[in-house]
Amino acid sequence: MTGHQDHRRASARALIATAFALALAGAAFAQSYTTAKEVVDAMEAKPAPSTTIATMSMTITAASGHSLTRTMQVWSADEGRSQLIKFLEPADVRGSGFLSVEKASGDTETMIYLPALGRVRRVAGGQKQDAFFGSDFSYEEISSLSGDFGDDFETTLLETLPGPVYVLEGIAKPGSDGSYDRIVFQVPEATLLPQRVEFYRAGQLVKVLTISGTSAVGGYDLPSVIRMETVASGSYTTIDQSDFKVDEAIPADVFTERFLQR
Amino acid sequence: MSAGAHGGTGGSRTAGQHRDAGNDGNTGSRRRNLTVVAAFVVLSIGFGLGALRLRLDASVSAMLPDKSAVADLQREVSDVFGADAVMVALVEGDIYTQSAIAQLGKLTTSLAGVPGVNNVTSAANAQRMLDDDGFLLVEDLFPPDPTVADLAEAREYLETSPLYQGGLLVAQDGRSANVVMEVSADVDSAAMSNAIRAVLDEQWQGAGFGASHLVGGPLIDGEMRATLAREMPLLGGVAALLILVMLYLNFRTVRGALLPLMTVLVGLLWSLGTMGWLGAELTTLSVIAPVAILAVGSSFSLHLLGRFFQELSHGASKTAAIATARKETGLGVLISGLAIAAALCTFALSGMPTVRSLGLLTAGGVLATLVASLVLLPAVLGLLRPPRRVVDPEQPGVIAGFLTAVARFADKRRYAILVAAGVLLALAIFGTTRIVPNTAVIDYFNANSPLRHDYAVVEAAFGGSSQVEVLVEGDMSDPAALAAMLAFQGRVAAIDGVGHTTSIATVLRGIHHTLTGDLALPATREEVAQELLLYQLSGDPKQVSNYLTLDSRLARVDIATKSESTAVMRRIVSEIEAAGAATIGQYAQLGYTGSTVLQLAIEDALLHDFVLSLSLAIVLVVIIDSFVRSFRAAIVTILALLLTIALQYGMLGFFGIPLDLSTMLLGALAIGVGDYAIHLTVRYMEERRFGRPPEAAMSRALHSSGRSILFTALTLGAGFAAMIFSQFVPVRTLGSLMAFTVVSVGTASLTLLPAACLVFLRDPRGAAKAAAEA
Structure with missing residues (x-):
């Protein structure tokens, strides 16, 4: 066989393979939503648990490789408006607690209990943009893990990737008090949970959020493996959530100063 | 023949x-x-x-030996703690006035916008932490439009807080303020220094306040590069002319x-x-x-x-x-x-x-x-x-x-x-x-040059413009090790030629003081960890990560030293090392680097x-x-x-x-x-x-x-x-x-x-x- 014949046969094989791939891709592109609004509405329409109890393991890793892992028990109710965190590990912070309750007035009361100091302190000055316990997440981002971007951003559908995975762009609405002026996020239709979110400020990519694992619990898809990377510093934080309990009645006294000290 | x-x-x-x-x-x-x-x-x-195609690298780092343990340690400190280089601007004026604090705020914001400047700290953006009857307040040191009482309160805090005392941000007499800039070592140092100077001119002198003085390694880099660019053709031309004259006289x-x-x-x-x-x-x-x-x-x-x-x-x-x-x-x-x-x-x-x-x-x-x-x-x-x-x-x-x-x-x-x-x-x-060695970079410049004058002014107020960085490797969640670190800083501060010293022990003492009223370090591991946790929640986490790694295995002590001759630097470093061996050295391994040690x-x-x-x-x-x-x-x-x-x-x-x-x-x-x-x-x-x-x-x-x-x-x-x-x-x-x-x-x-x-x-x-x- 000549080299020329070889080449022609290889070209024919490539053409067939490409056609087959395109056919498969076409099948996979069968999408349910055609606009950003439809995607966002679908995300928001997804049922969410009324309460969540989970074990959270948070590992903060600096660019130098030094890291710190803390394990916490988290109680959350009212779509995250009431939240209690109790530190389980490491031993030197065991028993420490953090309580955050949004009042009817819209103000958030924040308290911390440190057993070594033996008293509860109310904390002021913590802003939504502040780092959550020195991690790469801010309070704002921790509360948006389920992809609740709709209120602060005007969204447009940029493209649809095989899957289908919707790529949306959110531009901060005028008057928004968020930290970022632009986000780009990818939402697989299968979960309607963002799998990757890029946060931009003044045209610069600031952080990248990746959700690489979800847990199906009680009919809900909950993010279980989450990573946030701060681009400039090279640091990142990973959160592993497990032992989910959803829609369990959490006694009202859990979100109190007394329970915090218990 | x-x-x-x-x-x-x-x-x-x-x-x-x-x-x-x-x-x-x-x-x-x-x-x-x-x-x-x-x-x-x-x-x-x-x-x-x-x-x-030739390019000029006039940076001080270009002068570093390429197989040097001190240079390697400096890179490690830079990688772990993000401490690339520091520049300090001293601005003169009556600082504790409403207008000066407002202008200092504008200056701080403008300097933060200069390409290459990563972080700016001044009295205008400093925070204070207060325990108000169980209510932990972390707030700006100076509120917007501060009253005379606010100014007096802030002054008292700056003069007594373990984090800021000793004129770190504002001189004791209130006649000058320091603006500390953490800058990247990768940018064009000349362009960055020029941009900083322009901001200082516009936002301080131009606003009717006093003079400003800028110091720091990148400034020296920039000055050297500018001088070289100016001198290379000049010196070559003069040399060629003089040689030409001699050759003509000969032939x-x-x-x-x-x-x-x-x-x-x-x-x-x-x-x-x-x-x-x-x-x-x-x-x-x-x-x-x-x-x-x-x-x-x-x-x-x-x-x-x-x-x-x-x-x-x-x-x-x-x-x-x-x-x-x-x-x-x-x-x-x-x-x-x-x-x-x-x-x-x-x-x-x-x-x-x-x-x-x-x-x-x-x-x-x-x-x-x-x-x-x-x-x-x-x-x-x-x-x-x-x-x-x-x-x-x-x-x-x-x-x-x-x-x-x-x-x-x-x-x-x-x-x-x-x-x-x-x-x-x-x-x-x-x-x-009778020869005495001296390779101090500052001595490259004429004694009466503006750069040397600026260094003298800043060092008189700030205590030093060069640095000794001590890398401490050990269990830094141990209160005894932290106490030894503070003792080390105490001894070092008494050395002639040493200015401010800062470490995680300084930060922790400040937190503990706020929380308990005691000017002391936390006494147990739990107190150490939990006070740091609290500070991460409500304070500036960077103030911790600048001095301690997340796993508490590596810490950094930052010591400001005067830019003296290398003979004096050698004496200072030797005394610092002796103080380290006698204190923190018993709990951890110590490594010494920083601009002062690099020059040696x-x-x-x-x-x-x-x-x-x-x-x-x-x-x-x-x-x-x-x-x-x-x-x-x-x-x-x-x-x-x-x-x-x-x-x-x-x-x-x-x-x-x-x-x-x-x-x-x-x-x-x-x-x-x-x-x-x-x-x-x-x-x-x-x-x-x-x-x-x-x-x-x-x-x-x-x-x-x-x-x-x-x-x-x-x-x-x-x-x-x-x-x-x-x-x-x-x-x-x-x-x-x-x-x-x-x-x-x-x-x-x-x-x-x-x-x-x-x-x-x-x-x-x-x-x-x-x-x-x-």
Whole structure:
């Protein structure tokens, strides 16, 4: 066989393979939503648990490789408006607690209990943009893990990737008090949970959020493996959530100063 | 043997006496000469294009030794704690006023927007942490539109808080404030420094407040780069002009002045072009290279042209004069050129890239100039018509009279000269014992320069502008280790020349003070961990991560030190290390780095290079000089050089000139530059081969080569003297000392060397044989 014949046969094989791939891709592109609004509405329409109890393991890793892992028990109710965190590990912070309750007035009361100091302190000055316990997440981002971007951003559908995975762009609405002026996020239709979110400020990519694992619990898809990377510093934080309990009645006294000290 | 070489004294001759010389060259030799010239032109254009690609790296980090534990530790500190470089601006004015605090806020915001500035801390954006009856408040130190009471409260906090006390942000008298900037080491330091200055001018002085003063490593980088960019063409131009004048005075012809510069231009282009094509960068020290190549390289042509004109004046044809110059004087030129290049190549063994770069750049330039002198110059001379008028070096005149007197003096007083040289050598060696090293970067600048003034002002208020960083590796969640760290800082603060010290212990004490009212550290591991947790929640997490890793295994103590001489720095670092060993050293492993320690590492590397390059250069020059077919002649020749080098370093000791970056390089540079003494030895041996007795041989050698040596000394001296105009202290010192060196080598070559030859080299190898053959 000549080299020329070889080449022609290889070209024919490539053409067939490409056609087959395109056919498969076409099948996979069968999408349910055609606009950003439809995607966002679908995300928001997804049922969410009324309460969540989970074990959270948070590992903060600096660019130098030094890291710190803390394990916490988290109680959350009212779509995250009431939240209690109790530190389980490491031993030197065991028993420490953090309580955050949004009042009817819209103000958030924040308290911390440190057993070594033996008293509860109310904390002021913590802003939504502040780092959550020195991690790469801010309070704002921790509360948006389920992809609740709709209120602060005007969204447009940029493209649809095989899957289908919707790529949306959110531009901060005028008057928004968020930290970022632009986000780009990818939402697989299968979960309607963002799998990757890029946060931009003044045209610069600031952080990248990746959700690489979800847990199906009680009919809900909950993010279980989450990573946030701060681009400039090279640091990142990973959160592993497990032992989910959803829609369990959490006694009202859990979100109190007394329970915090218990 | 050429007809003219021993044809007695001549005088000025007209071109008519050797017009036939113009027709000497047949078509073949003319074509050969044209080919040579064309090849040099093409190669020089090619290298010249490479030279256009050259870039300058004037950063202080470019000066760091590349195999240094201190530099490695600095990189680790930078990687782990993000502490690249710090710049401090001190702004003068009545700070505790509403308008000044508002303006300081604007200034802080504007500075944070400068590209390369990562973080800015000033009183205007500082926070305070208060425990208000169980309510933990973390708020701005100064509220918007502060009242008089707010200002007084903030002042009290700044003066008493463990985090800020001691004038860290505002001077105790309230008359100045510090703005501390963490900056990236990767940006263009000159552009960043200029942008910061512009903001200071606009947002402080321009707003009607007082003066501002800026200090920091990147500022020095920028200043050095700007000065170098300004000085390189200036110094080169002045050196070229001075050399041109000396060459003209020697040959009294335009071509005699221009041809040596042509060969040097070739050397410069080839050397710089090679660097450019290889992607190498020029550094601070590179400014020396073009001047050194210019000065040294022109001496090759000076000797060759001297011989060429001498042969012409004695009636030789142009072709014969070129051949004799290349054959007889060319040997000395070749040997001295190789010796100089070899001596400069010893810098290639340096642990510092900048010194290696200087050595190879200069050696390459010298070698290229040597090739141009031995190949291009004869070709150009072959193409040019012979000059209408040539000066015979041996013709009666002032210089000839002087050389006759010198020859007589060396003959009659040979032992006295040797004894005087011995006495001078002893004195010089005594002087070397008084040398004090000092390679402090700040001392590169004039004592009355604005930069030095700014440093003095900032250091008086801030306590120091240089840094010692202590990397502490251990269990830093142990309260005992933290207490030891605080004790270490206490001891260090008492050392003369040390300013503020900051560490995780300082931060924790501040948190604990706020939470409990006790000015102490947390007492248990749990308290340590939980107070840090609280601070991460409500304070600035960066204030923790700047000093402690997440796993609490590595900590950093930041110590501000004054920018003093390296001798003082050495004392400070030594005392800091002793304090560390006695305190925190019992709990953790300590490593020391920071700009202060890095400067000492540079000095240690330079001292190593100094000893290595000087001793190796001496050995290499002796070996290469032995190519004159006599090891004894090489040893005798280098005596003049050794005396000169001893005198150089003796002068440093007697005049209190520090052993610094440039003076350490002086020895090896001088031994190469000063090797033109070999020309006298070569000529003396040539005369001895023709059977002349030693005294007559030396007299003739002095009359011919002596003139070239005299003008080489003047030419080289003039070239290096151009460096005296530099704004850089080390470059200026090098220039003046090199000028002294070449003049003293010249003096030694015309006195000590003849005397030594007449005593120790009366019968050089080959003289007897040559005489027998004759």
